[in-house]
Amino acid sequence: MATKQKTLEWEYAPAPEAAKIAKVAKRYGHFINGKWTAPSSGDYFRTTNPATNKKLSEVADGSAADVNAAVKAARVAYEGPWGKMSGRERGKYIFRIARLMQERAREFAIIETLDGGKPIRESRDIDVPLAANHFFYNAGWADKLEYAFPNRKVSSLGVAGQVIPWNFPLLMAAWKIAPALATGNTVVLKPAETTPLTALKLAEIIADSGLPDGVVNIVTGAGETGAAIVNHPDVNKVAFTGSTGVGKLIQKSIAGTDKRATLELGGKAANIILEDAAIDQAVEGIVNGIYFNQGHVCCAGSRLFVQETVFEEVMWKLKRRMETLIVGDPLDKNTDVGAINSKEQLKTIQKYLKAGVEDGAEMFQPKCDLPSTGNWCSPTVFTNVAQSSRIAQEEIFGPVLAVQTFRTVPEVIEKANNTPYGLSAGVWSDKGARLFQISNALEAGVVWGNTYNQFDPASPFGGYKESGFGREGGLHGLAAYLDF
Amino acid sequence: MKTKSTAASCRYDYAKSPPIDQVGIVERAARFTTRSIKSDCKRAGLDMVLNMIDLTTLEGADTPNKVRQLCYKAEHLHDSIPGLPTTAAVCVFPNFVSVARVALGDSSSVKIASVATSFPNGHAILEQKLEETRRAVGDGADEIDMVISRGRFLSGEYDYVFDEIAAVKEACGKARLKVILETGELATLDNVRRASDIAIHAGADFIKTSTGKIASAATIPVTLVMLLAIRDHFFKTGRMVGMKPAGGISTSKLALHYLVMVKETVGPEWLTNEWFRFGASSLANDLLMQVAKLERGLYQAPQYFSKD
Numbered sequence: 078m079a080t081k082q083k084t085l086e087w088e089y090a091p092a093p094e095a096a097k098i099a100k101v102a103k104r105y106g107h108f109i110n111g112k113w114t115a116p117s118s119g120d121y122f123r124t125t126n127p128a129t130n131k132k133l134s135e136v137a138d139g140s141a142a143d144v145n146a147a148v149k150a151a152r153v154a155y156e157g158p159w160g161k162m163s164g165r166e167r168g169k170y171i172f173r174i175a176r177l178m179q180e181r182a183r184e185f186a187i188i189e190t191l192d193g194g195k196p197i198r199e200s201r202d203i204d205v206p207l208a209a210n211h212f213f214y215n216a217g218w219a220d221k222l223e224y225a226f227p228n229r230k231v232s233s234l235g236v237a238g239q240v241i242p243w244n245f246p247l248l249m250a251a252w253k254i255a256p257a258l259a260t261g262n263t264v265v266l267k268p269a270e271t272t273p274l275t276a277l278k279l280a281e282i283i284a285d286s287g288l289p290d291g292v293v294n295i296v297t298g299a300g301e302t303g304a305a306i307v308n309h310p311d312v313n314k315v316a317f318t319g320s321t322g323v324g325k326l327i328q329k330s331i332a333g334t335d336k337r338a339t340l341e342l343g344g345k346a347a348n349i350i351l352e353d354a355a356i357d358q359a360v361e362g363i364v365n366g367i368y369f370n371q372g373h374v375c376c377a378g379s380r381l382f383v384q385e386t387v388f389e390e391v392m393w394k395l396k397r398r399m400e401t402l403i404v405g406d407p408l409d410k411n412t413d414v415g416a417i418n419s420k421e422q423l424k425t426i427q428k429y430l431k432a433g434v435e436d437g438a439e440m441f442q443p444k445c446d447l448p449s450t451g452n453w454c455s456p457t458v459f460t461n462v463a464q465s466s467r468i469a470q471e472e473i474f475g476p477v478l479a480v481q482t483f484r485t486v487p488e489v490i491e492k493a494n495n496t497p498y499g500l501s502a503g504v505w506s507d508k509g510a511r512l513f514q515i516s517n518a519l520e521a522g523v524v525w526g527n528t529y530n531q532f533d534p535a536s537p538f539g540g541y542k543e544s545g546f547g548r549e550g551g552l553h554g555l556a557a558y559l560d561f
Numbered sequence: 562m563k564t565k566s567t568a569a570s571c572r573y574d575y576a577k578s579p580p581i582d583q584v585g586i587v588e589r590a591a592r593f594t595t596r597s598i599k600s601d602c603k604r605a606g607l608d609m610v611l612n613m614i615d616l617t618t619l620e621g622a623d624t625p626n627k628v629r630q631l632c633y634k635a636e637h638l639h640d641s642i643p644g645l646p647t648t649a650a651v652c653v654f655p656n657f658v659s660v661a662r663v664a665l666g667d668s669s670s671v672k673i674a675s676v677a678t679s680f681p682n683g684h685a686i687l688e689q690k691l692e693e694t695r696r697a698v699g700d701g702a703d704e705i706d707m708v709i710s711r712g713r714f715l716s717g718e719y720d721y722v723f724d725e726i727a728a729v730k731e732a733c734g735k736a737r738l739k740v741i742l743e744t745g746e747l748a749t750l751d752n753v754r755r756a757s758d759i760a761i762h763a764g765a766d767f768i769k770t771s772t773g774k775i776a777s778a779a780t781i782p783v784t785l786v787m788l789l790a791i792r793d794h795f796f797k798t799g800r801m802v803g804m805k806p807a808g809g810i811s812t813s814k815l816a817l818h819y820l821v822m823v824k825e826t827v828g829p830e831w832l833t834n835e836w837f838r839f840g841a842s843s844l845a846n847d848l849l850m851q852v853a854k855l856e857r858g859l860y861q862a863p864q865y866f867s868k869d
Binding site for chain 1: 579580581582584585586588589595596597598599600601602603605606609789796820824825829832
C-alpha cells in the first residue's frame with residue numbers, strides 16, 4: 078500500500094438542495110383584501126429562474142385599478158379592525174408571521190434562490206432567518222411604543238405604499254412590512270417584477286396567520302404599478318428601496334403632498350484597508366463586501382482603497398481567495414456566487430466590464446467554468462483604476478471591484494467621500510483610534526469596522542446624500558412609520 | 562532576555578508577525594463547516610483522512626503489547642473492507658520506539674513518530690531534551706513531535722523558543738520535526754500566529770496544535786491561523802511546511818471540514834500525509850464506520866471495529 082495517496086484534485090461533488098420541496102403555483106394573482114385576486118386587465122407576466130432562464134410561474138400585471146382596490150382595502154382595514162386593535166394584539170399576529178416563516182424557512186430559501194439566482198447558502202443562512210428576525214424584533218415593539226419613544230405621543234400614519242427591489246426580495250419585504258404593522262399601519266407592497274415569488278409566499282403565510290383582511294396587500298407588476306402606488310392620493314407614507322434614478326422620480330412626484338417618505342437608494346461604498354490591518358481577515362471582508370449576492374447589494378464595498386505598502390500582499394491574497402470561490406448552480410449548497418438576477422442586469426454589468434478595460438484598468442477574473450445557460454458573470458477585480466473612471470464612480474450592481482491605492486489617511490478620506498452616494502463604508506485597521514477617526518470622517522450611513530455587510534434588525538440602516546434618507550431597522554425604523 | 566543562541570544568524574523577527582482578527586477568523590472558520598461533502602468526494606475524503614492519521618497512544622498505561630497492537634492496526638485498519646489505506650504513522654512515547662520499529666519492520670509505509678522533549682509539559686533542561694530526541698531517532702523514529710517551552714514564550718523570550726526548536730531540529734538529523742505549540746495555553750490567536758512563525762523559521766517540518774493532554778486542543782480557527790502562517794511562508798520562500806491538528810478531532814464530519822480548510826487556504830498540494838496529519842486516537846474508528854456505511858449502506862455497531 079502506498080503511503081502517499083495522490084488525490085490532489087479533491088473536487089466537491091454536487092450537493093443540490095431539493096427544488097421539489099418548494100411549492101410554486103403555475104399562476105399568481107394579486108393578494109388584495111386577504112384574497113387572491115385576478116388582475117383587472119387579465120394580463121400576467123412570466124417570472125424566470127435566472128440560472129436557467131426557464132419559466133417558474135406567471136404573476137398578475139398590476140394596473141391602476143388593481144392598485145386602487147389594494148389601497149382601498151388597506152384604508153378599510155386601517156379604519157376598521159387594525160386601527161382599533163391594541164398593540165398587544167397586533168404583536169401576536171406579527172409574532173405568528175415570524176414563526177410561520179421560520180417553520181417554512183427551507184421552502185422560502187429554495188424559492189428565493191430559484192427566483193433570484195442567489196446561492197442557497199445565502200438565502201438559507203442570511204435572507205430567510207434575517208427576514209424572520211425582523212418580524213420578531215418589530216413584533217416585540219408593537220405593545221411598547223410608549224417605551225420606545227418615552228414622553229412622546231405617537232400615532233400611526235395610515236396606509237403605507239411600499240416598493241421593493243429584486244436583490245433581497247423577502248428580506249426587503251420584511252424590512253418594510255414588519256415595522257409598518259408593529260406601528261399600526263396597513264400596507265400595499267409591490268415586489269420587483271423579476272422576483273415576486275417569495276413576497277407572494279409571504280402573502281400565503283400572512284393569510285395563514287389570520288391577519289385581518291386588507292392589512293397587508295401585495296400587488297405585482299413593473300415600474301408603472303409602483304408609480305401607481307406612490308402616486309395614489311390615499312397613501313400616507315411611501316417607502317422605497319431601489320435605484321437613485323427612480324428615487325429622484327418619487328421625490329418629484331410626491332413633492333407638494335403631505336406623504337411621508339423614506340428612500341433607500343444606490344451606493345458606491347468605499348472599503349478601506351490600512352497597512353496595519355489583519356490582512357487575511359480584511360481579504361475575507363473584501364470578498365464578502367463585493368461578491369456577496371453577486372454584488373447585487375446597494376451597500377456593496379465596490380470601491381476598494383488599499384494603502385500602498387500592503388497593496389501587493391492584499392492583491393495576491395485576494396486573487397488566490399477568488400480562485401476558491403465556487404460559481405455555479407445557485408441551488409448547490411457549495412456555491413459561493415450564483416446567477417446574475419436578469420439578462421438586463423447582466424448586460425449592464427458587461428457594459429461596465431468593457432468600459433473598465435477601455436479605460437485602461439487591468440481586469441482579473443479567476444478561472445472558473447460558467448454554466449452554458451442562464452445569466453453569469455465571474456467575480457471580477459479591476460486594478461489601476463482612475464478615480465474619474467466610470468467603474469469607480471457609477472454603481473454597477475454586480476460582482477465587480479474597482480481597486481485604488483492611497484498613501485495617507487486624509488487622501489483616502491477625500492477619495493472615499495468623492496461620490497454622490499453615501500450609503501455605507503468599511504474600514505480595516507488593528508488600531509481602534511484609527512477606526513473611529515476615519516469612520517467619523519466618512520459620509521456614509523453605515524460604516525463597518527473590521528467587518529462588512531453585517532445586518533441586524535435592531536440596527537438602523539440608511540443613506541446620506543444620493544443614497545437616500547430615512548432609516549430602516551431599530552427604533553429609527555419604527556419612527557419612520559409614526560407621527561409624533 | 563538574551564539567551565545563548567545556536568542559530569543566531571537566522572533568528573526570526575517576531576515583530577513581523579501580522580495581527581490576527583479573532584472575530585474574522587471565527588467567521589471564516591465557520592464557512593468551511595458549511596461545505597457539503599457528498600458521495601465520491603466524501604469517500605475519497607474519508608480515505609485521505611485515514612491515510613493522514615498519526616495513530617496515537619500516549620498514556621501512562623501504555624505497554625509494549627499495546628504498541629504492537631497499534632502498529633498492526635495502523636497497517637490493517639479493517640481488513641474486512643479491502644483496499645483501505647494505512648495510517649500515516651503511529652505516535653508513541655520514546656521508550657516504545659524500538660518496540661514499534663520491530664513490529665513495523667524497516668519497509669513499512671507507516672512512519673514512527675515519537676514525542677520527545679519531555680512531552681507534554683516540556684519542563685526539562687535543554688540537554689535532556691536533545692538527548693531524548695537523539696535516542697528516539699537512534700531507536701528508529703522517523704519523526705519527532707516536540708513541545709515548545711510555553712512559559713518562555715508567554716514571558717516574551719522568543720529567542721529562547723526559537724533557539725530551542727533549532728537545537729532540537731539539529732538533533733533530529735534526518736527525522737522530520739513536528740513542533741507542538743500547545744495552542745490551548747497560548748491565550749490569543751496573535752500568539753498562535755507568532756509561535757507558528759517562530760517554529761517555521763526555526764526549521765519545523767510540521768507545526769502541530771496540541772499535545773491532546775489539556776482540555777483545549779485543536780480547533781478549526783486555531784488551525785486556520787497556523788495554515789495561513791504556512792501559506793505566507795510558502796509564498797515568500799517556496800518551502801512547504803506541514804500541519805498537524807491534534808486532539809479533539811474525533812468525528813469524520815469534522816475531519817472532512819479540516820480537509821476543506823486545507824484545500825481552500827494552503828491549497829490541494831497539502832492534501833497528502835506528507836504535508837497534513839491528524840493526531841487522533843478515536844477518529845480512525847469513526848472514519849471506518851462511515852466507510853462501511855458507504856460500502857454497505859448501513860451503519861454498523863461500534864463493536865464491529867477493533868479498539869486499540
